[in-house]
Amino acid sequence: MADALLLTGSKQLVTMAGPAPRRGRALGEIGAIRDGAVLIASGRIVAAGPRARVERHRVARRARRIDLGGRVVTPGLVDAHTHLVFAASRATEYEQRIAGATYEQIAKAGGGILSSVRALRAATDEALAAGARARLARMAAHGTTTVEAKTGYGLDFDNELRTLRLLRKLGRGSPEASGVEIVPTLLAAHVVPPEFRHPGGADEYVDRIVRLILPAAALEGLAEYCDVFVERGAFSVAQARRIFAAGRALGLKPRVHAEQLSRTGGARLAVEVEAASVDHLDFASGADMRSLARSEVACVMLPGCSFHLGLARYAPAQKLIEAGAIVALATDCNPGTSPTLSLPMAMSLACTQMRMTPGEALAACTINAAYSLGRQARIGSVEAGKDADLAVWDVEDYREIPYYFGVNYCVMTLKRGTVISKVC
Numbered sequence: 426m427a428d429a430l431l432l433t434g435s436k437q438l439v440t441m442a443g444p445a446p447r448r449g450r451a452l453g454e455i456g457a458i459r460d461g462a463v464l465i466a467s468g469r470i471v472a473a474g475p476r477a478r479v480e481r482h483r484v485a486r487r488a489r490r491i492d493l494g495g496r497v498v499t500p501g502l503v504d505a506h507t508h509l510v511f512a513a514s515r516a517t518e519y520e521q522r523i524a525g526a527t528y529e530q531i532a533k534a535g536g537g538i539l540s541s542v543r544a545l546r547a548a549t550d551e552a553l554a555a556g557a558r559a560r561l562a563r564m565a566a567h568g569t570t571t572v573e574a575k576t577g578y579g580l581d582f583d584n585e586l587r588t589l590r591l592l593r594k595l596g597r598g599s600p601e602a603s604g605v606e607i608v609p610t611l612l613a614a615h616v617v618p619p620e621f622r623h624p625g626g627a628d629e630y631v632d633r634i635v636r637l638i639l640p641a642a643a644l645e646g647l648a649e650y651c652d653v654f655v656e657r658g659a660f661s662v663a664q665a666r667r668i669f670a671a672g673r674a675l676g677l678k679p680r681v682h683a684e685q686l687s688r689t690g691g692a693r694l695a696v697e698v699e700a701a702s703v704d705h706l707d708f709a710s711g712a713d714m715r716s717l718a719r720s721e722v723a724c725v726m727l728p729g730c731s732f733h734l735g736l737a738r739y740a741p742a743q744k745l746i747e748a749g750a751i752v753a754l755a756t757d758c759n760p761g762t763s764p765t766l767s768l769p770m771a772m773s774l775a776c777t778q779m780r781m782t783p784g785e786a787l788a789a790c791t792i793n794a795a796y797s798l799g800r801q802a803r804i805g806s807v808e809a810g811k812d813a814d815l816a817v818w819d820v821e822d823y824r825e826i827p828y829y830f831g832v833n834y835c836v837m838t839l840k841r842g843t844v845i846s847k848v849c
């Protein structure tokens with residue numbers, strides 16, 4: 426094959442090979458191979474394993490070789506929860522919070538999610554695209570090859586749809602493509618928009634989502650998932666249930682923001698509606714964890730939020746893993762509560778603040794994150810037949826990826842066999 430590529434010289438190849446998703450002790454089984462090699466053709470992995478064996482493959486003889494010089498290779502990272510498209514940072518609010526302002530005071534002074542809504546509505550398509558494209562490039566530079574991206578700063582028909590169309594343009598298969606695969610989620614139910622902040626307004630807005638926004642997104646094929654922020658001051662369990670039923674009827678699977686700042690019953694709802702994922706979970710109860718462990722719902726934990734907001738409480742990773750739940754990690758990249766693009770940083774936080782092992786953290790942002798996006802058969806591990814999505818790290822051992830916190834050691838990222846990011 427003309428386009429065959431053989432990667433050798435990997436001191437450690439972390440494959441994550443095996444059944445997906447991973448639960449319990451299996452989460453830490455990462456399938457590390459010393460002196461590993463990966464053979465790629467037509468964007469797919471043809472063979473992966475010990476170098477001597479891979480080199481004997483007939484395709485290897487005609488392949489272009491790249492010697493990685495003793496670096497570590499992992500599956501491309503999968504970021505299962507981001508708010509990728511936004512118009513401006515909220516650094517002013519960051520400083521106000523450090524000075525002691527509460528969330529309510531900041532919101533009253535014009536900050537919070539609604540300030541991101543105002544900024545997005547006022548921004549041009551070009552400005553939004555440029556910002557999101559730059560973020561995708563930085564994510565790729567940190568080893569990310571697939572990103573889930575939510576709307577939720579438009580909060581009206583035009584701007585929610587506009588955000589989804591932008592995500593389609595930034596995904597693969599268009600001239601503006603970033604190289605990173607984008608999984609689009611409609612989060613029209615992020616907060617109640619300003620136009621509906623009157624008694625009964627939240628239900629009127631939910632009506633609008635169900636009757637207009639969801640059907641339009643589904644008709645244009647713009648979203649795979651729909652999401653609701655179930656929280657005091659956002660949406661109730663009953664409102665979320667309506668949105669998920671409407672979404673499901675249109676072919677959009679649920680994802681749920683739940684139990685982030687208080688326990689509101691979102692986790693239980695996620696199990697009830699067989700959601701693809703339930704995200705945050707900082708305030709999940711023992712009963713929530715037991716029922717999640719018995720379900721197929723992925724628990725996506727977002728330690729960047731607790732870190733950025735300076736909160737003492739993180740999601741109960743150990744308890745979820747022990748109970749047998751499917752856990753994943755994501756950045757929750759957003760301008761208000763987690764302005765990071767780095768999954769390695771999320772891994773560092775998961776290790777030191779949530780006591781996950783480096784192996785568990787890596788599995789949580791590769792194979793299990795891929796599962797949460799319904800893509801575990803195609804991405805998330807380095808196995809023959811899967812997409813050649815890989816990250817190469819300038820470290821001696823995969824544990825050094827979270828260990829060297831706050832510093833990016835990713836030197837090369839491949840999506841379907843194509844280099845999308847590289848340090849010269």
Ligand SMILES: [Zn+2]
Nearest residue numbers: 506508682757
């Ligand atoms: Zn979020």
